[in-house]
Each structure stands twice: as C-alpha cells, then as structure tokens.
Amino acid sequence: xxxxxxxxxxxxxxxxxxxxxxxxxxxxxxxxxxxxxxxxxxxxxxxxxxxxxxxxxxxxxxxxxxxxxxxxxxxxxxxxxxxxxxxxxxxxxxxxxxxxxxxxxxxxxxxxxxxxxxxxxxx
Numbered sequence: 091x092x093x094x095x096x097x098x099x100x101x102x103x104x105x106x107x108x109x110x111x112x113x114x115x116x117x118x119x120x121x122x123x124x125x126x127x128x129x130x131x132x133x134x135x136x137x138x139x140x141x142x143x144x145x146x147x148x149x150x151x152x153x154x155x156x157x158x159x160x161x162x163x164x165x166x167x168x169x170x171x172x173x174x175x176x177x178x179x180x181x182x183x184x185x186x187x188x189x190x191x192x193x194x195x196x197x198x199x200x201x202x203x204x205x206x207x208x209x210x211x212x213x
Contacts, residue, residue: 091116091187093202094111097109098207101211106171107175110169111168111185120188122191123185124136124137124139124186124187124200126184127179127183134184141191145161156172157170158173175211179209182208186204187202
C-alpha cells in the first residue's frame, strides 16, 4: 500500500488547510486510515483516524472541534480539514493506514506511512 499526502503549506493562525491522502496498491487490505503529526523534537502523535467501512472516527482532544477527518471510499482517499489553526498545530503531518479493523491511535500499530507534508502556522 502506498500513501501520498498533499495539501500542506504555510498559513496564518486562525486560517484553514485541507490535507488529502490517496491510497494505492493493495488498498483492499486497509481498514483504518488516519493522520498523525510530529513537531520538531517531539514524538509522532495521533490526530485523527477513521475506519473505511462505517466511518467510525476518533479525534484527538487537542484538535476536537477544529479538525475533521473524512473519507471518500470511491477514491481511496482520506481528508483532514483543519480550521482555526494555531501555532501549536505546526509540524509534519503523516498519513497512515493499517489492516486490522480496530480503530486505534498508537502510531506503532500502523503499518503503512506516507512521506509527510509540512504544515506551518504563523502568528
């Protein structure tokens, strides 16, 4: 499975960005996809994940109410709409996927990763 992210960039605080992640290859083996982020000097952290078959989602408390994860099964694509961005949202955002159906948030449980896209929020 290959994952390709797009949509990162530089935005002012309070602005919005939409990230996309397109899956290709053996996509039939994927059941859960999501987003993680890593700020400089910090470990990679969960942002939001969703399950393909029923749309079950989990969103981190730090972004709840501001970020929305969605999916388009016909395009094998997951999105992250980010509104009301803050400086602490700055980091590299990674798309990830796993085969098992449990909707989990630990990065170590995800088998497939994209290359990451930089999001920088300026104040």
